[in-house]
Amino acid sequence: MSKTVVMLSPGYPMEMAYFTRGLAAVGARVIGVGDQPPGALPDVARSALAHYEHVSLADENAVLDALRGLARHVSFDQVECLWEPYMLLAARVREEFGLPGMTLAQTVPFRDKEDMKRVLDAAGIRTPWHVRATSVAQIWDAVEQIGYPIIVKPIAGAGSADTYRCDSHVELNDVLPLLRHVPEVSVEEFVDAEELTYDTVCAHGEVLFEHMLWYRPRPLQMRLHEWISPVAISLKDLSVDYVADGKAMGRAVLAALGFQDGFTHMEWYRKPDGEVVFGEIGARPPGARVVDLMNYNTDGDLYVGWAEAVVHGGMNRLTNRYNAASVTKRARGAGRITGVTGLDPLLREFGDRVVLVDLLPVGSPRRDWRATTIADGVIMVRDPELQTVIEMTERIAAEVELYAG
Numbered sequence: 001m002s003k004t005v006v007m008l009s010p011g012y013p014m015e016m017a018y019f020t021r022g023l024a025a026v027g028a029r030v031i032g033v034g035d036q037p038p039g040a041l042p043d044v045a046r047s048a049l050a051h052y053e054h055v056s057l058a059d060e061n062a063v064l065d066a067l068r069g070l071a072r073h074v075s076f077d078q079v080e081c082l083w084e085p086y087m088l089l090a091a092r093v094r095e096e097f098g099l100p101g102m103t104l105a106q107t108v109p110f111r112d113k114e115d116m117k118r119v120l121d122a123a124g125i126r127t128p129w130h131v132r133a134t135s136v137a138q139i140w141d142a143v144e145q146i147g148y149p150i151i152v153k154p155i156a157g158a159g160s161a162d163t164y165r166c167d168s169h170v171e172l173n174d175v176l177p178l179l180r181h182v183p184e185v186s187v188e189e190f191v192d193a194e195e196l197t198y199d200t201v202c203a204h205g206e207v208l209f210e211h212m213l214w215y216r217p218r219p220l221q222m223r224l225h226e227w228i229s230p231v232a233i234s235l236k237d238l239s240v241d242y243v244a245d246g247k248a249m250g251r252a253v254l255a256a257l258g259f260q261d262g263f264t265h266m267e268w269y270r271k272p273d274g275e276v277v278f279g280e281i282g283a284r285p286p287g288a289r290v291v292d293l294m295n296y297n298t299d300g301d302l303y304v305g306w307a308e309a310v311v312h313g314g315m316n317r318l319t320n321r322y323n324a325a326s327v328t329k330r331a332r333g334a335g336r337i338t339g340v341t342g343l344d345p346l347l348r349e350f351g352d353r354v355v356l357v358d359l360l361p362v363g364s365p366r367r368d369w370r371a372t373t374i375a376d377g378v379i380m381v382r383d384p385e386l387q388t389v390i391e392m393t394e395r396i397a398a399e400v401e402l403y404a405g
Contacts, residue, residue, distance in 0.1 A: 002027045004061065004074060006067065008081035008090055009034045009057060010045045015291060015303075017045035019082055024048035024306035031070065033063060045273055057086050062266055064096055071097065080310060082263065082284045087111055101261065102283065109257055109284040111156050112285055113186045116257070123256035125249060126277050129189040136176055141170065142187035149190035152184045153221075165220055190357050191277050191294040192267035195219065196243065198250035199286055200264045200292075203309040207251065209302070209318055210314050211235075211294050212243055213286065216393070225331055226369055228399035233325040233389060234293040245276040253281055288373035289380075296355050296382050314345060323389040324382040328361060330375045331402035337364050337376065342399040356380035359402060366404045 010020040010032035019085040023030045032045065032052040041052065053066045053103070065080050067076070078099050081090035091107040092266055097254035102110075114132040121127060131142035134398045143150060144245040152164040152175060155387065162182055177187060196212040212394055214233045215222075222230040238247060253266060265286040285291050285306070294302045300318040308315040337360045359377030360367070369375045379400065381392045 002028045002029050003077040004031060004050075005311065006076050006079040006093065008063075008079065008086050008093075009036075010049060010052070010085045011036050011041040012043070013083060013287065015285065015287070015289070016082060017042040017048075018291075018303040019080075019306060020045045021048045022303040022305075023080070023300070025304050025309065026307045026311050028311050031076070033057070033066065034217045049090050053305045055147060057089060060092060061088055064093065065088060067093060067097070067246040073319075078310070080262075082283055084111070084282055087283060089090075090124070106258065107283065110281060113153070113155050113280055116188075120256055120278060121255060121342060122401075123252065125252055127276070128191050128277060128279075131187045133187050134184050136169065139172070139185065139187055140175070143169075145190050146187060149328050151190050151329060152179065153188070155184040155186055160193070163220060163223070171302070174248060189273065191226075191279075193271040193277065194277070195267060195269055196246060197290075198246055198266040198285060199290070199400045200250070200254065200266075201262070201306050201315065202254065202259060202264065203261050203315070205254075205258075205260050207254070207306045208309055208315050209305060210238065210247065210299070211320075212238055212246070213290060213293070223370070229330065229392045230328040230375075231325060232288065232290065232293065232384070233393070233396060234290070234297045234324060236297065236320045236323045236384065236386065238320065243272070245274075248269060249276050249278055253278060253386075259283065261313075263306050288328075289378060292356070293324045293326055293380065296380060297322050322384055323386045324355070324364045324380065325389050326378045327393050328373070328375045328378050328382045328398040329400060329402050330369045331360075331366050331404040333404040334366060335404050337362050337366065338405045339403050341403070343379075346392075346395060350381060352380065353381050353383050353388075353392065355382055362382050366382060376404075 005028045007020050007030050011017050027392050032049045035056050055062050079090050079093045087107050091104045094101045117127045117130050129146050129382045133142050135140045149167045164175045174259050195215045195218045199211040200207050201209040212235045216231040227241045250266050265287040266281045269277040291302050298318040305315040357379050379396050383389050
């Protein structure tokens with residue numbers, strides 16, 4: 001008998017529609033609950049849903065009331081949510097209806113960076129030195145304890161939004177007004193290192209799929225300079241010494257937090273001396289189209305693979321076949337896209353190693369590069385050889401330009 005799965009926010013952000021499709025593809029009856037008007041749902045999500053409840057996800061009581069009404073007609077087997085702002089809502093729904101999955105207490109360490117680090121510190125996992133702060137005075141006290149350079153970031157943030165590096169009192173003074181809208185922050189030691197991810201799909205506490213991504217440069221640098229074309233490389237070989245300690249640390253994190261089922265996205269650092277330091281974890285997939293990179297890496301479908309794991313407790317084995325990379329492009333100028341240069345010669349040269357070109361078309365308004373991880377579009381490439389992929393991404397970053405005016 002098929003399971004009935006409630007999917008919170010089935011069509012937003014963009015990737016959620018494909019996870020919704022994945023649930024239907026593995027035989028689940030999917031009920032969507034979200035704040036997008038029904039007409040705004042992506043077609044791929046709409047076609048996968050057996051029913052859709054349009055309700056504000058920010059109103060917990062309204063969501064629970066809507067589901068109580070539905071429960072008079074259909075029973076729910078589980079609830080899934082892969083959008084970080086509503087992880088706690090999903091846990092609240094599980095507890096209200098007695099559904100399996102992460103409880104509120106289990107979910108909090110995946111949303112609260114300080115609580116997460118407290119659990120990991122107790123497990124002996126190296127994290128940056130850190131202090132929780134809810135006022136300007138507490139931030140200054142934390143600086144006295146940690147020393148510069150520091151990172152200031154939201155306790156419940158996602159990615160590198162509202163994250164700042166400060167090397168002095170002067171820089172911190174400049175940053176503090178930018179954080180007025182953030183109720184609680186983590187003040188952390190800045191770890192000068194390469195930054196990578198460790199991502200997994202799990203079922204019953206077993207890692208069914210694992211993945212690593214290498215950022216070039218670090219995400220914080222990407223957010224500081226508009227001229228940078230951010231590069232992310234999905235690695236083929238996870239057995240090399242360079243990433244071995246990061247993988248072992250990631251598995252230790254999963255054990256310490258008792259993670260059982262679904263996607264996880266972790267960030268970690270490798271210092272020049274080889275020490276590895278854990279950054280943070282989310283009980284969700286990575287954004288910025290990294291799941292698409294995983295698919296190009298494996299020739300698989302992680303949207304369906306995740307659904308297999310959470311609905312049926314297993315998934316078809318996927319093998320890393322390629323190094324796959326994305327290059328995010330930011331247009332020069334303001335206004336609407338007026339043209340692209342440098343792309344056609346590289347497409348001819350790289351051939352079928354270019355697997356995706358998704359740039360804003362001429363006439364489209366520029367996106368706010370500070371507010372979106374995909375900026376004005378992405379180009380993806382792949383090859384079995386890592387050095388070849390590095391060289392292709394560097395060429396695309398340097399030679400392809402979008403213009404706006």
